[in-house]
Amino acid sequence: MFSLVLLAPLVYAVNVTHYAPRSTNINNLTYVVNGTTDAPGIFNSSTTPDSEYGTYNWCNMPHVRVNEYVTPSSNYTLEYVEVIQRHHKRTPYASNTFFKEDVAWSCNGSGPAYYAQSTTGPAVSEIQWQASSNPTNPWTDSVGPGFVGSTCQFPQITTEGLFDSYIHGADLREVYASRLGLTSELCTSPAQIRVTNNVITSQVAGGLVKGLFPDTTDAEVLIERSGIDSLEPSLSCTNAIKPGTGDEGAGDGGVWKGHLAAAQSLYDKLDSVSGIASNDTASWHVSFDHYYDNLSAKQCHAKSLPCSLNETDICVTQDEANEVYRLGNWEYSYMYRDSLNSTKYSTLTYGAWLLEFKDHLETAMSISNGTKYFHNVAHDGSMSALLGFLQVSEMVWPGMGSEIVFELYSDADGAYFLRVLWGGQPMETSTPMGTLNMIAAETLIDYIEETVGSGEELYTACMS
Template sequence: IHRHHKRTPYASNTFPRESYRWECKDQGLFYYGEALDSTSNKTSASTYWSVYTDPVNPFAQAGFNGSCQFPQITLEGLEDSWQHGKDLYGVYHDLLGFLPSQIDNKVTYRVSNNVITSQVAGMLIQGMYNPKGNVPLHIQPSDIDSLAPSYSCPAASKLYSTYGVGSFAANWTAHLSATAPLFKALDTVSGVAPTSAEWHNWFDHYYDNLSARQCHAKPLPCNISDPGLCIDQSQADSVYRLGQYEYSFIYRDAPQSLQAAAGSYGVFLAELASRVRAAMAGQSDIIYRHNVAHDGSLARLLSFLQVEQMVWVGMGSEVVFEVYKRAGGETKWFIRILWGGQVLRSSNPSLGWKEGSVDMLEVKVFLAYVDGLVGRGAEKVVAFCKG
């Protein structure tokens, strides 16, 4: 499971008016439906969205002018997605001989209901397999999706709100009060209203806006009316540092974070446990499951695994669950979890049994940990969310 790759910022994270354009004319976002019945000779044209603004339209576009959707995976993000797929194939096929040479029913891909994950998946699959035919992307209904996640869990949302974004908890508001001068300086350049709660109850909006620019080698913004008044690199670095602090606090440092993550991401973990059990029992032909998700997905997953050091999950960052069976002797199964290409380190003594590393941990220990928090079939999640 990994976060999508580079994208434009969300529209809600753009300034009221941006000082330069953002163009995406070097790519196409392909959207069309087609009959899967092989007997039909009525196929679809290969169509893509071409964003434009008509000069007759009297309404001004908020945020960036240009030819992009906000968000969409950029050309750089598409290229990263392709390379990600190529690298995965290089490791799990060429190096380890695990993946099949051609895409088949042993390999599946899953995305969220946000189209940017499908934009990534298409390029990634091409980088892995260069398939000749159509490839299904598995997706759950939008109101119960466990990957994003988007299923309703009021208890988890309420718990997050008691100590994190929007709360009045002193250990949350302290850093916001201390950084009031930084917010004021950012607002002066951006034109964001100082009274906007969404922009000032955490640094998420400024983080996304500034990091999206710098991920694409775009200049930091200047004021529309005063081009000499700009956000400088030291201010941007402060935003990034504070964003890292906020993610660590929300998903790891706060005592309530584990329970909140178990409630809001427990269904995905229950699904994962079910897949592992099926593999061990020889009840599934699928050997590789690939999930394209979001920063909130990975953050909750890392929270659940009690990662030793929490960060704001970067574009393309992945967590890999590898299941091993011992060759010869008594049958035993083991799991290794990778984070950022290295063995994940967990603060939980059951998971991080090897000096903090989740490395060749007996599967039964991992499954007991998951079941203890979310229950078989996520039964404990249902009870918690309704509580």
């Protein structure tokens, strides 16, 4: 049975022990600001050359596929697989658009579908949303119009993101269908799909399911109601204070404010292009989230970097965009791994999902004919909290389509083992568990139990 060995203990309720990540260029602020002009990966294409597969690709992260997949020894039998992934690429969120945008963004013919159907009711027409605006409405331009005249929802999964979703599903099918006995239809397979309350995860599921189960026409997916959705997550937890908010207590030492101050000249340039400084609030200056999302969404869809609409020859350069991407990855490393409070935050934020996942594992270890494959379509906050809880050795901002796969194996003696794949390869952690490659299943189960505690303990730790 696994028990935590404390080297330099830092313990919170429930029972959180923080193990620092390794030092890399991702979490070295001096390098991030002054050390290079490069991007920390690929930001302009969903395609990664086969020879470079595994490279960080924000537009379409590496995932399990047959080319790189390593099958364990024949002494092991694959019993159950659970996947959790971030949605694929999309438009930016409306809150991340500039006050006025200098590029067009059209979603003609690819709007999200919204309609209800019933097996006992009448046949219905499929309804697709097509965004529109009308200049006669005096409120049309009152709050940051962003992409003027666009036919997109902000956000929505783009046509290119749907294609990535389909390929992702097809790649997973090629690896797991024969190993788990998955049929070509979801409804006849020992499989379940789960999405969050945010509709972009259902949009991704449409492409994913078609790739995974190619003969499926209508699919039922699981969803927890808004407010208690552990996958998103959207749970109320008073004590889950995100590092970087300035309220996380001892140990921060002004690190977060320091990185913002170090990037002030970059903010000045970005603000001169976006128009945010004179039309919005200081919320754009508490992190690089807004600029990161705006610039990366454009570049992933082969759109040009923005220029100012008010002044000529003032444009965001590629070097400046790359610095935004480096700073964004530094921020996620700090929030979910480097801050002394990051593991506590991840545990409180994602503990409920981890308890559900533990139940899935234990059920698969006790029932031979149950669900064999479970797929969760989630968000970057979901992936980050899970990576933070597992204490991955090198943290990045989980890009589009990023994926963690839990593979449960048995041997001839009835023992169970786990392999956890991050980007298609065994995950390296900073914990005593080390690399999660065919470890005893009880090791991870014990880690969840000792860190998260029971459901009652988790709820008390959140709300007390």
